[in-house]
Amino acid sequence: MTAVRVSPAWLALREPADAAARAPDLVTELCLPARRPVVVHDLACGTGSMMRWLAPRLPGPQHWVCYDLDAELLTAAAKDDGHRAADGSPVTVSVRHRDVTRLPPGDCAGATLITASAVLDLLTVDDLARLVATCVAAGCPVLLTLSVTGRVELWPPHPLDGVIGAAFNAHQRRITKGRRLLGPDAARAAVHAFRSAGFDVATRATPWLLGSESAALAATWFAGWLGAASEQRPELTMNAGGYGSWRLGNAADGRLRVRVGHLDLLARPMAAGAAP
Numbered sequence: 001m002t003a004v005r006v007s008p009a010w011l012a013l014r015e016p017a018d019a020a021a022r023a024p025d026l027v028t029e030l031c032l033p034a035r036r037p038v039v040v041h042d043l044a045c046g047t048g049s050m051m052r053w054l055a056p057r058l059p060g061p062q063h064w065v066c067y068d069l070d071a072e073l074l075t076a077a078a079k080d081d082g083h084r085a086a087d088g089s090p091v092t093v094s095v096r097h098r099d100v101t102r103l104p105p106g107d108c109a110g111a112t113l114i115t116a117s118a119v120l121d122l123l124t125v126d127d128l129a130r131l132v133a134t135c136v137a138a139g140c141p142v143l144l145t146l147s148v149t150g151r152v153e154l155w156p157p158h159p160l161d162g163v164i165g166a167a168f169n170a171h172q173r174r175i176t177k178g179r180r181l182l183g184p185d186a187a188r189a190a191v192h193a194f195r196s197a198g199f200d201v202a203t204r205a206t207p208w209l210l211g212s213e214s215a216a217l218a219a220t221w222f223a224g225w226l227g228a229a230s231e232q233r234p235e236l237t238m239n240a241g242g243y244g245s246w247r248l249g250n251a252a253d254g255r256l257r258v259r260v261g262h263l264d265l266l267a268r269p270m271a272a273g274a275a276p
C-alpha cells in the first residue's frame, strides 16, 4: 500500500492544535501495568507528534516503537530521541518502516500501550479490521486520538459551508484503487470494532478550535478542505472561487474561526471475569 503523502511542514503546523485538542483525561484512565519500561507502539507516527504529547504525561522509563509507511517522516521521528517521562525517566525511540494495516502477527507483542493519531480516516473497512485485530492480539490498552468526525463549523457562517462540507466528506469516503476509504466514519467504526472484540471503550470529543491565534493553520486547513471538496465536485469550483478568497481574507484578518470535529478513543481489554 502507498500512503497518501503527508508533508512534514503540515504535521508541524498542526502539532500545537493537535496537542491542545487531545483528551488528557483519557491518559489518566489508561491504568497501565507497573511493568517497566513502558513500551508504546505508535502506529502511523508521522514525525512523532503523539510521542511528544504523551511521553511527558506517562511516568517511568519508556520505549517508543514508531511505525510509518513514509521513510522521511520516520527518519524525523527516529531523531527525536531524548524526551523525558513525567517523572524525568528516559524515553527512547526505535522505528519500523511498515504498513500498519498489515503488520506481521506478533509485531506488537509485549506492548504496554498502542497509540495512533489522525490516521483512521485514511483506512478502508478491511484496513481497520486488520489494525483492530493487531491491537486486540496485543491485549493492551489502545489510545486512538484525533479521528475526524466530518463535523465542521466556520464563523462567520456562509451559505456554501454545508455544501462544501458535504463534498469534502464525500471526498474522504472516495474509492481509491477499488477500495472505499472510511473518512469520517472511521472513528465510529473503530468504537464498534473494539466493543465487538470485548474491549471497554471510552470516547471524547476533541475538536480543533482555531481562531486568530492559529490563523496560518486555519488558512492552510481551509485551502485543503476546499480543494478536496472541489476535486470531489468540480462544478463547485465556479461558485467556490469567491467563497474561497472571502474565507482566506477572513483568515488573513484574524476573523476566521473554525471548529473541526475529532474523536479520541480509549479501548481497554476487559479485566478477566468482568461483566461485559
Ligand SMILES: C[S@@+](CC[C@H](N)C(=O)[O-])C[C@H]1O[C@@H](n2cnc3c(N)ncnc32)[C@H](O)[C@@H]1O
Residues within 6 Å of the ligand: 001, 003, 004, 006, 011, 018, 043, 044, 045, 046, 047, 048, 049, 050, 067, 068, 069, 070, 073, 098, 099, 100, 101, 116, 117, 118, 119, 122
Ligand atoms: C495525518 S498523518 C498523522 C501523523 C501522526 N500520527 C501525527 O499525529 O502527527 C497520517 C500518517 O499516517 C501515515 N500512514 C497512512 N497510512 C499508513 C499505513 N497504512 N501504514 C503506516 N503509516 C500510514 C502517513 O504516512 C502519515 O504519517
